[in-house]
Amino acid sequence: MELLIFDLDGTLIDSVPDLTEAINKTFNELGIDNVTEDEVRNYLGNGARTLIERALKNKNDQNLLQEALKIFKNHYKNSVCVKTSLYPGVKETLEKLPNKKAxxxxxxxxFVGEILKTLGIDGHFEMCIGGESLPEKKPSPLPLLYVCEKMGFEPENSVMIGDSKNDIIAAKKAGIKSIAVNYGYNYGEDVKIFEPDIIIDEFTKLAEVV
Structure with missing residues (x-):
């Protein structure tokens, strides 16, 4: 494959410790019970708004959600990459792969740029799309197709590498091959349920299959 499209959280990085701390600082301000890292791992995958909505345990209060989201983003931007870490073998494998990457x-x-720079992998990616960059986010195929078009690659010559059903579903809809890592978050579900083309249990194995 000529173009490698990567998910971030749960695929390249474990960001749960910093996200949990930012959520709990937010909830402390609002007088809400804290959440655990294990809970946050199951809440991730659909962007910041949904993360906070899930952490609020579906209180169904839109005003509270908006306030909590604003406070959370402020806390998170001030400590976006303190305890966040690369998964084993990520940096070394990215350096080995000659393919174009996004x-x-x-x-x-x-939040993406600072994380990539702090962890020393920012130079590997020619393009980055966030959850609020386009009108739709994964599992919509739009972000993947947008990247393919802008970088000049056909979908059939591209592959999506991620840890969740959002990545696999988006890839299928876009006509792009998918490689799933099984060490990420994915709401506690087994990624094989969603039938990616390939499953790997270590990031280093990516170099063997692309």
Whole structure:
């Protein structure tokens, strides 16, 4: 495959510790019970708004949701990459792969650049799309097709690498092959249920299959 499109959280990085801390700082301000890292792992995948909505345990209060989201983003931007880490073998494998690379994440774009730079992998990606960059986010195929078009690659010559059903479903809809890592978040579900083309259990194995 000529173009490799990567998810971020749960695929390249484990961001749960920093996200959990930002959520709990937010909830402390609002007088809401804290959440655990295990809970946050199951809440991730559909962007910041849905993350906070799930963490609020479906209180169904839109005013509270808006306030919590605003406070959360402020806390998170101030500690976006303190405890966040690369999964084993990510940096070394990215360096080995000669393919063109892009990131399509549902994480707000405003947080992506600092994370990539702090972890020393920003130079590997020619394009990054965040959850609020386009009118639709994964599992819509739009972000993947947009990247293919802008970078000059046909979908059939591209592959999506991610940890969740959002990545696999978006790839299928876009006519793009999918490689799933089984160590990520995916709401506690087994990625094989969604029938990716390939499943790997270590990021280093990506170099063997692309």
């Amino acid at each position: 990131i399509v994440t549902n994480k707000p774009y405003e």
